[in-house]
Amino acid sequence: MPFNLLVLACISYAAMLFLVAFAVERRAERGEARWLRSPLVYTLSLSIYCTAWTFYGAVGYAARSGLEFATIYLGPTLVFIGWWWVLRKLVRIARQQRVTSIADMISGRYGKSNMLGVVVTVLNVIAVTPYIALQLQSVTLSFGVFAAAGSEGWAVPDTEATALWVAGGLTLFTILFGTRNLDANEQHTGVVTAIAVEAVVKLVALLAVGVFVVWLVADGPADMVARIGASALGHWDLVPSRWAGLTFLSAAAVLTLPRMFQVVVVENSDERFLPTASWAFPLYLMAMSLFVVPIAVMGLEVMPEGANPDLFVLTLPLSQGHGGLAMLAFLGGFSSATSMVIVASIALATMVSNHIVVPLWLSLRPTREVTGDVRRLVLMSRRFSIAGVLGLGYLYYSLSGGASALAAIGLVSFAGVAQMLPAMLGGVFWRGATRIGAMAGVLIGFVVWIYTLFLPSFGPGAIFTAEFLATGPFGLGWLRPQALFGIEGLDPLMHALFWSLAFNIVAFVVGSLVSFPTPVERVQGLAFVDVFDPERAEPQAWVRGLADAEALLVLAQRILGDDAALGFFEMQAQAQGKAGYLPDPVPEFLDALERRLAGSVGAAAAHAMIAELAGRARVTVVDLMRVADETAQIMEYSSRLESQREELTRTARQLREANEKLTQLSVQKDAFLSQISHELRTPMTSIRAFSEMLREGDMPPDMAANSARIINEEAIRLTRLLDDLLDLGVLENHTVRLSLRLASLTELLDRAVRAAAQTRPERDFTVIRDLPSEALFIRTDPDRLAQVCINLIANARKYCDAAWAELRITVRQRGGRVILDFIDNGTGIPKDKQSLIFEKFARLTDQTRAGGAGLGLAICREIMVNLGGSISYLPGQGGAAFRVVLPLQMKKTPEDEAA
Amino acid sequence: MSRRGPIILARRAYRQRRLRDAVRLLPLAGAFLFLLPILWSSPEGNVTATDGIYLFAVWLGLVALAALMARALGAEEELDTPPLSGDVPEGGGG
Structure with a gap:
């Protein structure tokens, strides 16, 4: 296949995605995109779980280890079939708290602690960047396959340049559609729809290759089974620890990978999509893995010795002379890589900008007031973060030189993000989990992961010398990275997973048991754990009356934009029974505003901004008592009285306002009547005086003309005044005739x-x-x-x-x-x-x-x-x-x- | 079937609870079935074809059951607008 044709196909495919995303965004702006937010599109968007690593790599994995590749899909299948346990709760919490990323969720649960958000963000960037590099590598490798197959057309640029072009193009696409707005829960309709289209492309591509292999290369399913039995893959070794461990690891990863969290939880626009996705997504995964073993078996049989099994999906159709099918497979792999990179970089950029850039800016800016356009700052920081994340991915790729170390990085990455699992699940199900515990667990798990898996994954000699790996630091054998405490014989991945999570969980539990949570933590813990209990999940952390509504409006305008902010304030004011744009700063309103802002800049930053305007964030006594169960009922009652009292005070104030307005109006009316008498009287007086003078008759003609002019002008003034009054009367009675x-x-x-x-x-x-x-x-x-x-x-x-x-x-x-x-x-x-x-x-x-x-x-x-x-x-x-x-x-x- | 009287209502609420139990239990059953091949793994290696057919059969069965339950649950929720009343006990369980 000529290389230039390939580039053309890639570019036109990318252009098509641009068009899809663009058209969808346009429709969404006009509010016509309801069908695009359907369970189908939601399910398809989840398919970014299947990256190029699974698209190409699953066949290679199967060629090496038999059915073990399936564990990567079995874990997510169990998580989705068990949606009632975890996913349902995560989605509800995310919608209620306006969560923007997994770091935001964890930091929000533990008292909106930004420090925790920073730690989780750093962990994610370190764990996911190599994964992005892996995608770049797979795209350049697949380019290489076509380039080797034919020599017509342009010369193939070297792989570095290809990777650079791919990274640049992806940056452009992601920035264009990932950072268009800063609104509505961080949802990106255009991107999600483009991802859904890519999901269809990759499924169709893999199924097409599978059907080709089973029915055209082999003679149907029965022959295929016979051939599997006869091949080198006829028997495979099931290693129990890896089989169970990898299933668990992939289940953990589907919950904690930032890109999965983004599509499953953040981009979810309706909870009712989950039941559909609970069976449709496992079905998708099954379809993606159905033909993996047949392709691997036929590849080993047909392809020459030493061919890279990771690329069988491409090379098998090519070797049989089906260029078109190979092209489809190539686009499938391209789709897998691009969709993963786009969503992963959006998710990471959101975290970096919300937890590192914005808080840094908030603490560094010279004045206490919120000045300047925060929206632009957040959007710019997000754009730079996207470029930064992709740049890091490219850097990692070019430094590691596309070495074989990259192939293992998918699972290494899974194990890295799995370190957030205890803090996340613990936070959602256990009210006793505290910030100290979460911080200790995540940090220690992260460190153990780096020591036992991440650094050794570069291979002996890269960072750890072979001697270091064999004897441990300073000759301390029990500290060997791949055999901690002398436990040998475990597979390095399982070894690292076991120790990192064991330390993580122990630190998390012990840290939580011995520390004491702050009030905000306790209130947030209640809101997360009891999210389905509306009575308890609505804590109010703000004291009334300290904030000025107009200052809040100015703040909100700078973050949400003028229209959205005014609309929100107007709605809140209406809910309080007030007209206009300025609601009373009651706790309910401050709470709603904080959540709305959190949807744009993250929970911690939003909390800090409102705290500055509304006074220190304080939890009322009522809230703390609500946390303590034994007196909850009594306090509930008295708090109800309290809220009724507030309601009465507010009504009384509104009545007072209305009364004042009426009094003022009456005063004005009197003033107006006297004024209008005055206004009527002045011209009347002069008309009378001049007309009397005219009646005398003995006046020079120029003076008479002058008098007549004055009389005329005064009459016109009178008429205009009366016209206005009549006009108003007609308009008020709606009897006016409009000429449309x-x-x-x-x-x-x-x-x-x-x-x-x-x-x-x-x-x-x-x-x-x-x-x-x-x-x-x-x-x-x-x-x-x-x-x-x-x-x-x-x-x-x-x-x-x-x-x-x-x-x-x-x-x-x-x-x-x-x-x-x-x-x-x-x-x-x-x-x-x-x-x-x-x-x-x-x-x-x-x-x-x-x-x-x-x-x-x-x-x-x-x-x-x-x-x-x-x-x-x-x-x-x-x-x-x-x-x-x-x-x-x-x-x-x-x-x-x-x- | 008659649509009045507390007995019928209680029966429906009872069915709904059991349906939710089933939804909760399905992943546990799935995990058990997915881990079952460990029991018959042998040192000489397993037969790929039969293991594969077993695995995909279980997989498809789980998808089908999940789809049926999701539909039944959706229908229940439409009948019964405040749908989340019966699941407080599992909140703190984990």
Whole structure:
């Protein structure tokens, strides 16, 4: 096969994945991707468990050790069939606590301890980086197979360069789709769907090769069984310790590998997918391993002596002259490698950025306040982390020179990540597990793993000399890395697994038994262990009343983005029965906000940020008592009373607020009445005076003309005032006739800006607009909408008190609605006045009496109600900011249709 | 079948509990069956073909049982909206 054809196939395959991921992200943004989040896609995405190591390596493994290869799939099968035990609980906890990675889960369980998160992150990076290198190696090896088979086309670049290109391409893809947003529980719909497509490709490829081998090379299943019996693989040695140990190890790995945790737990968008995955994923694994032994047997039979059994999947079809099938197999292997690398690097980058970069930044920044755009920082740190992780993988690959040591690294990696198992399962099932215990267990297991397995895996002479391996450090025989305490005869992998987990578990249990947990740990432990008990799993760790809602909003905007933060605050405010964007800082709200932020930056960082604004994180006495079982019931009762009291206080305060508002309104109404009498009276007086003068008749003609002009002007002023009042009346009664038609938003805003320029024309005033985003056609009443815009722009011209007054108009489309924001750079509207400005007769300052009777915003509000939209004041934007929301396509109201 | 009366309801709740027990026990049965080949491993080596057929038969059987149970469980949960009431005891067990 010509090499350039191969490269072309790879590139077009990658381009197809790009398109899939891109199209899915687009649909998801428009909320049309419901079917993409189905049990099927979820199950297929789990298939990243089958990497290139299993795609190519399983056949090689089978050729060497018979059926032992199957243990790698048996463990996950048991874990998924037993989903009711562990997976169900992990998924529920992750959804409730907004877990972003396995490090986040462990650190969250043990009192949101970031130190633990750092340790787990480092462990994962060390354990998984070689695994990524292994994928790069398998892709370059498979390139090499095709390159050796034909010499036409381009010359094959050396393997180093191939690996570099592959690593670069994967970095680009992962950054493009893995770090697009920082939202919604760290879920990546586009990537997951692309992974699901790759899952289908690799399954089809392996099954195709299997069918080819059994039915075309051999004569069907019966012949195949006979050939297996006759081959060198007819008998195999079952080593009991390896058979049981590897099954256990793969079961542990499927729970603790960061990439598996990412797809199984973090990307799970619906718990109801689990029952389906519980049988469908084992079925997938079975299908992947069904033809492994036949391919190995036929490969040994057909291929020349000394051929690499790891590549039989490719070389067997090639040697039989089936280039197309080999191509399919190649794409299958390519899929396995790329999907693993993409998800693994996303998972690792999330951990590195949430547990190392962001906390570091939080502690290093000069001021105590949260300044700058945290979102950008987190996204950038994630992008660099992805590049860093892949760079490390490439470095590992090129340093180890693609040596045979890499082949064993898959299982070495499994044993490394399995060190998190005691802390994870212990944390989920045992309330007594503590941070000290978890830290001790993970650290000691990690160290033993490095000493007994990771470093020796480079081979004698690489890091440990052969002499060191044979006699131990300083001649201490009982410390030999592969025979601790003189226990020999065990396979090195089993030896390391046994000792590392034994030390790990003992340290974890003893550490937990002798230490005393902090209050946050105890509350979190309760929330994790009793996650299915809604009464006990909802701890509140925040004291009420210390945080300022507006400061929290500013913080949330910097992390979640403006829209998401405002939407979240509005929803919370509504849940508390308040209008607007600022909910009361009650513990429930702080708790919900913390979890929402944790979905973006991890539990520990979110906790620290809120702690800074809300005062020290404290667990109330009620919570601690709830932890102590014996008095739980009494305290439960009194806490219920407490919460009822709080509820009453809140209601009372809301009533007081409403009362104040009513009183203010009444005062304003009186003021307005006297003002309107005044406004009516002044022109009336002059009209009367001048008309009387005219009636006298003895006046020079130019003076008479002047008097007539004054009378005319005063009459116009009166009419305008009465017009406004009438307009308001009509709008309030919804009897207004709207003339709906399609209108260009750009033209409409142009018109509004021009018209508003007549207000205080002497003033320097900059309007900042984003023309491309305004290119929308909306079906509405353009004259009425323009009236609203003119009013808002004119208000900004009148009242914006900045030296260089600026007004920013932004337009966005969200679903079927258009959002127009008018934000100026003045001091804004004080908080206590924000609720009044849309009321009739309201005017904020008496000194700026720039005409009008304080009806402008009231009219605007009524117009927007009539147009099926709304207008509201946006707090926390730096200046006065108004948000106008209206439907893209306004429907006729029933009255209009009847009319 | 009649759909009223506490006896019927109790029976359904009882079935539901036992179904969950079965779901919990399935992986243990699977582990036992997967480890069974250890018992007949011999020093001369096992016969790959028969072991393989045994292994894949057990595998397929487990998948089929898991699928049946998942479906039954899904149907139960649709009938019974607060589905997670009966599983408090296993919470601390591990």
